[in-house]
Structures are given as structure tokens and as C-alpha cells.
């Protein structure tokens with residue numbers, strides 16, 4: 001074809017509950033292009049797949065790149081054998097069972113790796129983010145739900161059933177109904193929807209505020225609204241308790257917190273630190289809980305690194 005040389009680059013795609021985004025990373029691991037679109041979660045798996053392809057092509061069109069591999073971080077349980085979606089939350093229509101990796105491979109003509117979004121998140125943070133250099137760390141994402149990924153001895157610890165690290169669904173955090181159908185899970189205090197719902201309950205205003213989000217509650221807390229501050233305090237203390245549980249059980253004392261709710265780190269951090277100080281682990285090892293450095297890019301960056309490393313299915 002001729003023309004200027006194209007730079008070999010890997011792309012990472014993050015298929016999240018509200019936004020699908022892509023990044024292109026160059027040889028040195030830096031983000032060289034990005035793009036995003038709303039996730040058509042209610043339109044079904046095919047629409048979500050098409051959006052993933054489009055957002056990848058949009059990011060690729062922002063430079064002269066030669067696509068070498070694509071990594072995807074997707075919500076849900078991913079089949080490690082073929083990169084299909086084994087199970088997904090009810091907010092995604094027709095997503096469970098979707099053959100995501102094989103469809104992307106056919107559409108983009110490069111090797112494709114699909115990984116759970118929280119696993120991709122902690123990979124991104126370990127490569128160029130807040131967990132760089134850490135071989136033992138818990139990644140926790142506070143978003144539509146609460147996700148977890150446990151890295152032990154430099155590798156992702158998935159457990160014999162692939163269920164390790166699901167910190168969002170440990171019980172003992174009150175009596176509210178969780179998205180999974182059970183009661184009192186960490187997610188019922190620390191997810192974005194939980195923060196919005198608990199704020200409305202405290203205010204006694206259930207009606208007419210369906211559009212309220214954790215971002216609005218954070219703004220109210222910063223303006224001195226005590227109900228909003230209390231909800232973030234509860235979320236932070238719950239995150240601290242979860243961190244102490246993990247430190248106590250498996251001696252992992254570093255936690256990186258991402259997801260949309262972590263953008264209110266100014267509101268969460270004091271409660272997290274107070275919670276850890278109030279219930280330190282019996283080992284008396286210090287626990288470090290920090291916010292994601294890569295923010296909205298963490299999942300896509302981690303997915304791109306996973307693809308680039310050639311862990312292809």
C-alpha cells in the first residue's frame with residue numbers, strides 16, 4: 001500500500017455498564033489514542049459487540065497505527081477457554097452466552113483476549129498505575145456493582161472455581177438487598193447505585209429522584225449535606241472492613257480502589273483510614289488503600305496489556 005509506516009499498537013476495550021471505551025497503547029506502554037461511546041446495554045449482545053468494534057475503530061483512526069492485538073475487559077464471568085460471556089448482570093440484555101472473543105476476532109482480524117473487567121483493571125494498575133511493582137494486591141472497583149480481583153505472588157488468584165476475589169458479595173454489611181439477590185453484601189453500601197439509594201432513604205425522598213447518582217450525592221456531601229456525607233462515610237468504612245478481611249485472611253495489605261465512586265476519593269479516604277485505624281488486622285501489618293491512578297482508562301489499559309502480552313485463547 002505504501003505511505004508512511006504505521007506504528008504497531010495494541011488496543012484495549014472496556015465494556016462497562018454505561019460506557020464502552022477504547023485506548024491504543026504504543027510500544028512504550030503509553031496511551032496514544034482513545035475513544036468512547038455509550039454502552040447500549042439494553043439493546044442486547046449484538047449491539048454491545050458492534051459498539052465495541054466501533055469504539056476500537058474510532059480510537060485507531062486517531063493515528064497511523066497497525067493493530068496487532070485487542071484486549072477486552074468486560075463485566076461478567078468470562079469463559080477462559082474461548083473468551084465468551086458465561087454470566088452477566090441483569091442490566092446487560094442477551095449478554096450471557098455471547099461469543100465475544102470469536103466475533104471480535106472475525107471483525108478486527110487480530111488476536112483477541114477477553115478478560116473480566118476487574119481483572120483487567122488491576123492488570124492496568126499493576127503495569128502503569130497505582131499498583132506498579134506490587135505482587136500482592138487487591139483490586140476493588142466501586143461502580144454499578146462492587147468488583148474484586150486478587151493478585152497473589154504476582155499472578156491473578158482465581159481459585160479452583162474461578163470465584164476468588166469477589167469482595168463485593170461478602171456478607172455482614174447491613175440488611176439491604178444486593179443486586180445478586182442476597183442480603184447485606186459490601187456492594188449494598190459501596191456501589192454507586194447503593195450510595196444514591198441510601199442517600200434518598202436518609203432524605204426520606206424516594207420519589208422523583210430516580211436520576212440521582214453517586215456523583216450528585218458526592219456534590220451534596222461537598223456542599224455540607226450531612227446525609228450525603230454519612231452515606232460516603234458508610235461506604236468508606238465498609239471498604240476499610242473489606243480491606244481488613246483480606247489482609248487478615250491472605251496477608252494482602254495493598255488495595256487499589258477504582259470505578260466511578262472512587263472519583264469521590266476526597267470523601268471516601270478519611271472514612272477508609274478511620275475504619276482501618278479502628279479495626280487493624282491482627283498481624284498489625286499496615287494496610288494501604290489507594291485510589292486508582294488510571295481512572296476511567298484502567299480497564300482498557302489493562303486489557304491492552306493482556307492482549308499485547310499474547311495471552312491469546
Ligand SMILES: [Zn+2]
Pocket residue numbers: 168169178179180181182185187
Ligand atoms: Zn451480592
